[in-house]
Amino acid sequence: MKFFRSRVSRPQPSPVSRARALHQAGRYAEAEAEAGVAVRSLQRDDPDVALALTVAALAVAAQGRPAEALATYDEALLVAGRIFGADHWQTLKLRSDRAQQLPALGRYAECEAECAAVVRAATHGTGTEMRLTAAAAGNGMAFALNSQGRHVEAEAIAREALSTLREPDRLVLALRIGLARALNGQARYGEALAEAAGAEQLRSGFPPEWRGQEAGSVELVTADALRGLGRDAEARVRAATAHDACLASFGPDHRRTIEARSFLDRLDGA
Numbered sequence: 001m002k003f004f005r006s007r008v009s010r011p012q013p014s015p016v017s018r019a020r021a022l023h024q025a026g027r028y029a030e031a032e033a034e035a036g037v038a039v040r041s042l043q044r045d046d047p048d049v050a051l052a053l054t055v056a057a058l059a060v061a062a063q064g065r066p067a068e069a070l071a072t073y074d075e076a077l078l079v080a081g082r083i084f085g086a087d088h089w090q091t092l093k094l095r096s097d098r099a100q101q102l103p104a105l106g107r108y109a110e111c112e113a114e115c116a117a118v119v120r121a122a123t124h125g126t127g128t129e130m131r132l133t134a135a136a137a138g139n140g141m142a143f144a145l146n147s148q149g150r151h152v153e154a155e156a157i158a159r160e161a162l163s164t165l166r167e168p169d170r171l172v173l174a175l176r177i178g179l180a181r182a183l184n185g186q187a188r189y190g191e192a193l194a195e196a197a198g199a200e201q202l203r204s205g206f207p208p209e210w211r212g213q214e215a216g217s218v219e220l221v222t223a224d225a226l227r228g229l230g231r232d233a234e235a236r237v238r239a240a241t242a243h244d245a246c247l248a249s250f251g252p253d254h255r256r257t258i259e260a261r262s263f264l265d266r267l268d269g270a
Helices: 015-024 028-041 048-062 066-083 089-099 108-123 128-147 151-163 170-185 189-204 208-213 217-228 232-250 255-268
Strands: none
Touching: 015 028, 015 048, 028 048, 048 066, 048 089, 066 089, 089 108, 089 128, 108 128, 128 151, 128 170, 151 170, 170 189, 170 217, 189 217, 217 232, 217 255, 232 255
16 A cells, blocks of 8 residues: 655646547547536637537537537637637638538538538648648548439549548548448449458557447448348348447447448348
């Protein structure tokens, strides 16, 4: 038993840091609460307010509450616009992240338009952050196009965004999944399956916290490709794996959980 404390003082992590760590660990309700603590503890013009609100929005979205996430992003955008300006990459990235909540509310055309606007604005900027912001908005645009059945356009957007990226990260994974969705939508199931296999290999090299946040994503596009190839039994196994992973990570109300459940229902003829 230790009776004396160390003379070396260790700085305590800030509420924002704790909120981010909780979100990365998949503890979304706790991350939401900790981000709220951070917002209340910070000065109005502290740049970390926008970061704390962003973490809160991400945590709320992960729990399947897209309308609340959208409202939280609106708060974050007001702060970011005031502190950084409308053309700063952090403000543009927030616009892209906010837009990508719109599909969960069925607002695909709005998502497409907003992501396209962010791509245009970021393309006129310079630096790595602007390039990544444009690619992230391209990912949102591809998702919105796929959701509207415009798979040829989605494929072109996903491939263009991928061509600008150099590091294998979560954004590359998301774009490859979007590309696989576009190929499935064009009944190019063999190509889609190969793209999904590449995405799975990429995801397997990620740290655990990244893999948790991408739960079910690769399995769903793989299941869709397998079903298109007439391999329904394999497709059902993948879709069931996706549903279980999404249910454990996000709960029943998240759009990916709902997508997996709907896919299983279609396979089972419900």
